[in-house]
Every structure is written in C-alpha cells, then in structure tokens.
Amino acid sequence: MAHGSSDGWRSASTLRLGRRASAAAATELRHVLCAWLEALGVAAEHRGAIELACYEALANVACHAYTGRSTGVMELDATYDHTPPGSPRLTATVCDHGRWRPPAADPGPLRGRGVPMIRLLSGVVDIAGSDAGTTVRMSWDLSLTPAIAG
Numbered sequence: 001m002a003h004g005s006s007d008g009w010r011s012a013s014t015l016r017l018g019r020r021a022s023a024a025a026a027t028e029l030r031h032v033l034c035a036w037l038e039a040l041g042v043a044a045e046h047r048g049a050i051e052l053a054c055y056e057a058l059a060n061v062a063c064h065a066y067t068g069r070s071t072g073v074m075e076l077d078a079t080y081d082h083t084p085p086g087s088p089r090l091t092a093t094v095c096d097h098g099r100w101r102p103p104a105a106d107p108g109p110l111r112g113r114g115v116p117m118i119r120l121l122s123g124v125v126d127i128a129g130s131d132a133g134t135t136v137r138m139s140w141d142l143s144l145t146p147a148i149a150g
Contacts, residue, residue, distance in 0.1 A: 015078040021071050026058035029076050040080050049146045050090060053121040056114045057094035057136040065098030065134060072097050088142040093135060100129025
C-alpha cells in the first residue's frame with residue numbers, strides 16, 4: 001500500500017499530498033483520500049464525513065487562500081491511528097501558505113457555509129490563520145457514530 005514518493009501514501013497509516021492550489025487539485029486530492037480511507041477499511045459513514053470536511057477545506061484553499069496573488073500550494077496530511085485498540089482515530093490537516101481571510105460579516109446567500117459544515121462533520125476542529133497561511137486540523141474518533149452518517 002505504500003508509495004515510494006514523498007507525495008503520496010508514505011505508509012498504510014499516513015497520507016501526505018501536496019498540489020498547486022486549484023479546484024481540480026482539490027477534487028484530485030479528495031479522490032486519493034477516499035481511496036486511502038477505503039484501503040484502510042474505514043467505515044463508509046466515516047469516510048463520507050471525512051471526505052466532505054477535507055474537500056471543503058481544500059476548496060477553501062483553492063477559492064480564498066491566494067486571492068490577489070499567483071497561486072500557491074495546498075497540502076493534505078492524514079494519519080490513521082489504531083492504537084489503543086478499540087479507539088481508532090483519524091486526523092487530517094489541510095494547509096496553505098496564503099493569507100488568512102476572516103469570515104465576512106454578511107457572506108451573502110451562497111457563501112459562508114464551509115467552516116460551519118467542517119465543524120459539523122468533524123469531531124474536533126482547530127483552525128489557525130495568519131498572514132503566513134491557514135491550517136485546518138480535523139479529527140475523528142472512528143469508534144463513535146458520526147454526527148452526520150452516510
């Protein structure tokens with residue numbers, strides 16, 4: 001299951017990917033993440049929540065991180081920790097090196113739903129933003145039933 005490059009599956013329990021930030025790259029990373037989760041045997045209801053939360057974070061990078069600048073990089077790291085037995089946990093981190101943009105006070109009818117959705121789909125979320133970039137760290141206790149199933 002391991003891939004030899006530094007841009008791919010480093011081991012059965014670690015995924016590390018980076019691409020030039022774009023909507024197409026976000027979709028590509030989502031597909032790789034889904035295949036990795038399935039190969040690990042993560043239950044479908046968890047895969048759906050993880051996939052959607054990570055994709056939303058990646059889409060935010062593609063749409064917002066490099067506004068007014070030439071495009072930059074989006075990174076997705078995920079770790080599956082199956083110790084201690086009976087308490088599997090998955091942590092995923094999406095980061096960029098763009099500029100943090102605080103949410104708009106009035107995002108309008110078609111914006112402003114991404115971060116609340118990420119929070120709903122994830123067990124724990126930490127978002128750290130600065131002028132040097134944004135990191136979204138999400139984690140799931142895979143022994144629990146997800147808030148939004150399948």
